[in-house]
Amino acid sequence: MALKSDKHAVIWTRTKDGPLKMADIVVTPKQTRFSYTRDFIAYDADYGKRFLAGGVSLLAPPHIYKTEQITYQAKDSIPLYPRLMSMLPARNENNIQRRLYTRILEKSAVPPAPGLDTDWEILLLSAHNGIGHLDVFRDDLVAEHYYNDPAQRHLLTSRSAYWKQIQAEIQNTVYDIDESELLDAFGPTPSVGGMIPKILVSIPDTDNWQGEFASPGTREVDGVPYVDVILKIEPMGYEGVLALEALCLDLHRQLGFEVPAFWLSRIDGMRVLAIRRFDRSEEGYPIPMESFFSVFAIGDRYFQSNADTDLEQMAYRIARLGKVANLDVRATQQEIYRRLLVALFTGNGDLHLENLSFLGGSEQVRLAPVYDPAPMRAWSRHNTRFAIPLIFDDELGGLRENMLRLGEAYQFSRRQAENLLEEVAAQTADYLEQVVALEAVPQQNKDLLIETLEKERKILMKEK
Ligand SMILES: Nc1ncnc2c1ncn2[C@@H]1O[C@H](COP(=O)(O)OP(=O)(O)OP(=O)(O)O)[C@@H](O)[C@H]1O
């Protein structure tokens, strides 16, 4: 039964051999349905392993589904296929991109109704050349036009209307852009999720970056090589957050984690942090990237939000993924457990299911490198220990005992977990001194982080 409100779209991806249509998709208020194209199935069969190709989700592998239709039943909190949901700019009024896209849509001839209709239009406006390898368009003509007309991909500089508008939004000033200009500036620009304002650009791959940037995908300007980055811009109310994130990225690197290159700088008086994208190959081709949120929500019909799982279950969900995707389950679990320990000792209470992702297609997939390790516990409204709950067994003891027990789910023996905990404690021993030394961070945030972490350390170490 075709409802009047059925929505149609197509998904394409960019391969070494050019743009390729992947799937046709239909969304109704009750479900999302899609099926792969024959061309894509053939391509995936040939190149799936070599080029990290991948389907719409790790749980929808093209070599298994072939042209069979894949159906997802809508839920109140996740009305669209979760993989598409996580391509939408976050639903909070502070999200600059959502605000701007909504403004563009309000001015259109037939503004969409709030809710799913608006989300859908935002997806069609913004979900191409973003994070990962999926490009969503209204139809094939729009897709072909987008790939064939480079002007569509927009030229970004610090003088462009796009940048001036972002700057105005962040500084809470008015930039007098008219509506058609707004669409020109933002229409072809991909959006990124998350709370901190950010844009996708490319910057010179040099040690002393001066804040220049260009459109994503730019490989070179005047002989200088450029790299694709996520550019985070420090918003009001979160002074110092980028300096703290940079400190934690650096710490993770020292502890042997895989961490992307990053650059701290200023542009037009605003503090920025550029982080090299790991969802692009050396040559600039997209690599599939899917968040834990998307994988868990697709794989579990009862799943509604971050709070519908806990840290122990998360380990088992990863093990289940290993049954359908070529994933080193043990290595993935162990790495996550180590990240959880570092999060505890650094005050990153924000390790939620969009801050963990898989990289690659189902035939060759691994955990994405560390990203977004900012110690959000320095802000009282984010001061929680873990975004994903750790279920306590009170009979077992306190945080230390429960954390060590959690290690079993992540394939560490108690002894190994204990050693790891001690190791991370030692490796983060001078972390708070480094926080104190950061000039960009307001005193009250330093104080809160110090107070919180000194207590945590005591609880974590006391039962020795
Ligand atoms: N280096 C990277 N390469 C590729 N994708 C990335 C990278 N860093 C972040 N992302 C993607 O961009 C999204 C937003 O980035 P990030 O999590 O750093 O932002 P945030 O605003 O701090 O998020 P939050 O709302 O969790 O605080 C991530 O969820 C992830 O999908």
Ligand SMILES: [Mg+2]
């Ligand atoms: Mg994040």
